[in-house]
Amino acid sequence: MQRYIISRTFQSLLLLLGVLIIIFFMVRLTGDPATLMVARDAPEEVREAFREKMGFNRPMIVQFADYLFGIVQGDFGESLHFDQPALEIILERLPATFQLATVALLFAIVVAIPIGIIGGSNPGSPLDSLGRTLGLLGQTIPNFWLALILILIFAVNLGWFPSFGRDKTISVVLPAIALGFASMGQLVRLTRSAVLEIRNEDYIRTARSKGISTLRIGAKHVFRNAALALISVISIQYSYLLGGSIYIETIFSWPGLGNLLQQAVDGRDFPLVQAIAFFISFFVIALTLLTDVVYALIDPRIRYSR
Amino acid sequence: MTTAAPPVDFDQFEEQTWKTRLAYVTRLLLRDRGGTLGFILFILIVLTALLAPVVSPQDPLEQNLRAAKQPPAWEEGGSWEQPLGTDTLGRDMLSRIIYGTRVSLTGGFFGVLIAGTLGMVAGLTAGYLGGRVDSVIMGVVNVFLAIPYLVFVVVVAAILGRNLINVILIFGITDSPIFARVTRGEVLRIRESGYVESATSAGAGTARILFDHILPNLIGPLITLATFEMSAMIFYEAGLSFLGLSVPPSIPSWGNMLQVGRQYLTIYPWIATWPGVAIAITALSFNLLGDWLRDVLDPRLRRSRN
Numbered sequence: 001m002q003r004y005i006i007s008r009t010f011q012s013l014l015l016l017l018g019v020l021i022i023i024f025f026m027v028r029l030t031g032d033p034a035t036l037m038v039a040r041d042a043p044e045e046v047r048e049a050f051r052e053k054m055g056f057n058r059p060m061i062v063q064f065a066d067y068l069f070g071i072v073q074g075d076f077g078e079s080l081h082f083d084q085p086a087l088e089i090i091l092e093r094l095p096a097t098f099q100l101a102t103v104a105l106l107f108a109i110v111v112a113i114p115i116g117i118i119g120g121s122n123p124g125s126p127l128d129s130l131g132r133t134l135g136l137l138g139q140t141i142p143n144f145w146l147a148l149i150l151i152l153i154f155a156v157n158l159g160w161f162p163s164f165g166r167d168k169t170i171s172v173v174l175p176a177i178a179l180g181f182a183s184m185g186q187l188v189r190l191t192r193s194a195v196l197e198i199r200n201e202d203y204i205r206t207a208r209s210k211g212i213s214t215l216r217i218g219a220k221h222v223f224r225n226a227a228l229a230l231i232s233v234i235s236i237q238y239s240y241l242l243g244g245s246i247y248i249e250t251i252f253s254w255p256g257l258g259n260l261l262q263q264a265v266d267g268r269d270f271p272l273v274q275a276i277a278f279f280i281s282f283f284v285i286a287l288t289l290l291t292d293v294v295y296a297l298i299d300p301r302i303r304y305s306r
Numbered sequence: 307m308t309t310a311a312p313p314v315d316f317d318q319f320e321e322q323t324w325k326t327r328l329a330y331v332t333r334l335l336l337r338d339r340g341g342t343l344g345f346i347l348f349i350l351i352v353l354t355a356l357l358a359p360v361v362s363p364q365d366p367l368e369q370n371l372r373a374a375k376q377p378p379a380w381e382e383g384g385s386w387e388q389p390l391g392t393d394t395l396g397r398d399m400l401s402r403i404i405y406g407t408r409v410s411l412t413g414g415f416f417g418v419l420i421a422g423t424l425g426m427v428a429g430l431t432a433g434y435l436g437g438r439v440d441s442v443i444m445g446v447v448n449v450f451l452a453i454p455y456l457v458f459v460v461v462v463a464a465i466l467g468r469n470l471i472n473v474i475l476i477f478g479i480t481d482s483p484i485f486a487r488v489t490r491g492e493v494l495r496i497r498e499s500g501y502v503e504s505a506t507s508a509g510a511g512t513a514r515i516l517f518d519h520i521l522p523n524l525i526g527p528l529i530t531l532a533t534f535e536m537s538a539m540i541f542y543e544a545g546l547s548f549l550g551l552s553v554p555p556s557i558p559s560w561g562n563m564l565q566v567g568r569q570y571l572t573i574y575p576w577i578a579t580w581p582g583v584a585i586a587i588t589a590l591s592f593n594l595l596g597d598w599l600r601d602v603l604d605p606r607l608r609r610s611r612n
Contacts, residue, residue: 144544240454247548284454
């Protein structure tokens with residue numbers, strides 16, 4: 001078990017190093033990062049001074065080593081726009097992004113799991129049709145459009161929720177629904193198919209032939225086994241929500257990392273862009289590692305197969 | 307929707323020509339209501355894109371300030387000359403939506419074509435050669451997949467600059483890892499099945515095994531994946547346009563129209579409504595078609611990413 005955790009952690013660190021390499025070379029794709037980051041009409045001397053200041057004129061390998069050492073020491077570079085360490089700005093925005101992603105995930109789970117389980121247990125029932133429709137809608141309605149429609153209906157016409165910002169507790173409702181909608185659809189689909197699959201297992205038939213009530217079978221056998229399959233799905237959805245909030249945060253002026261990334265991209269503030277890309281990737285990798293460890297803890301089949 | 311379509315089974319016919327196969331697949335398609343609807347929509351969408359100049363009632367670029375901000379025909383102040391209304395510059399919404407189909411389908415199709423080709427070659431190489439080559443290729447694939455996709459494309463699009471060729475190249479490269487992963491998985495599965503081994507022992511060479519045994523078995527899963535990925539890439543193209551990172555504002559694309567629509571959401575809501583409807587219908591078509599293809603061609607395929 002310990003060996004499994006150590007080797008998975010090591011793999012995750014390698015993955016992180018790979019991500020750093022990509023992020024490092026990304027801003028060098030066009031050849032000259034100075035052209036990318038300095039205003040286009042700036043004179044050549046300004047650009048040269050910028051290269052000097054940022055160290056872009058040094059050999060690539062030295063630049064990368066420097067970048068890596070900086071990150072190990074917690075130095076993610078300076079934002080060009082805010083004149084402030086990128087790390088500080090990111091830490092400030094972090095709670096908003098986690099709040100939004102978490103509420104969106106909870107919304108998805110609370111709606112999807114009951115519909116998926118009850119619908120999957122009664123194929124063809126009205127609730128099952130509702131579940132299948134929601135599953136399809138989740139895949140076909142883009143979240144940036146859903147956000148606009150929600151604002152139009154619930155903020156402008158009905159006035160129930162604010163249309164932007166994070167000042168009130170209920171401010172999170174519309175962005176969380178818009179962000180979590182696709183995950184909700186995905187979860188309904190997967191819960192439903194997990195339940196359908198489990199229903200055909202021998203142990204369900206055995207339980208039924210023993211005369212155990214449907215409700216009890218549902219709670220004890222179907223739900224537990226489906227939950228095992230759903231943990232990884234929920235973890236994937238959470239990382240998707242953490243990394244996928246750019247449109248939603250921009251539309252709702254939600255002060256999180258997605259909104260910050262959009263502003264940084266817009267203002268060509270690439271040191272900040274690099275730092276945000278790194279942090280979001282870091283959380284996703286950490287979340288995946290955590291999920292694998294949790295799985296190994298609760299499912300002996302994984303623990304002993306190593 | 308009726309029950310899931312049965313998997314393709316060509317062996318049931320004695321005489322096999324492309325005519326009997328086509329007739330058979332058509333019968334399978336008609337048996338699945340969702341698949342039929344998806345297919346009809348797909349044909350209509352492709353025809354709309356190809357015949358845009360013929361079916362558009364007006365020039366999508368022609369401004370007419372006197373007819374600006376006109377609501378859809380059935381609302382007060384609307385006119386049947388512009389059935390879906392006009393935008394802030396008086397351009398016909400319907401014609402712009404029709405022309406927008408071109409951008410979406412071009413971006414989605416060529417992006418997925420490049421991604422599918424690159425990914426298939428990488429996955430085939432990794433899966434067939436195994437060993438160190440496999441570790442290196444899959445290592446790179448896993449690093450790419452660790453970066454949240456939306457963050458990845460937004461940052462690269464911002465670096466490379468806004469035009470459709472860049473967007474296609476970005477999709478082609480960033481979306482290839484998922485194809486590589488699926489291809490590799492299939493190759494491993496096929497290699498483990500008995501017939502490759504018996505072909506090898508019968509003296510078949512590498513080329514023969516690849517082209518006669520492995521490639522034909524890859525077509526099903528890859529076409530299914532490509533259908534879903536096209537739907538995803540159409541979302542991402544619209545999203546990038548929405549953030550001002552895809553085609554220039556002069557070109558009518560659904561995302562560009564949404565961006566304008568967002569600014570006038572409360573006063574002229576129809577400007578944001580139609581592009582979203584167009585995206586949703588297109589995604590619906592691809593998803594229904596993909597679901598059907600999955601049932602028919604490849605019941606095992608499970609997607610891990612959104």
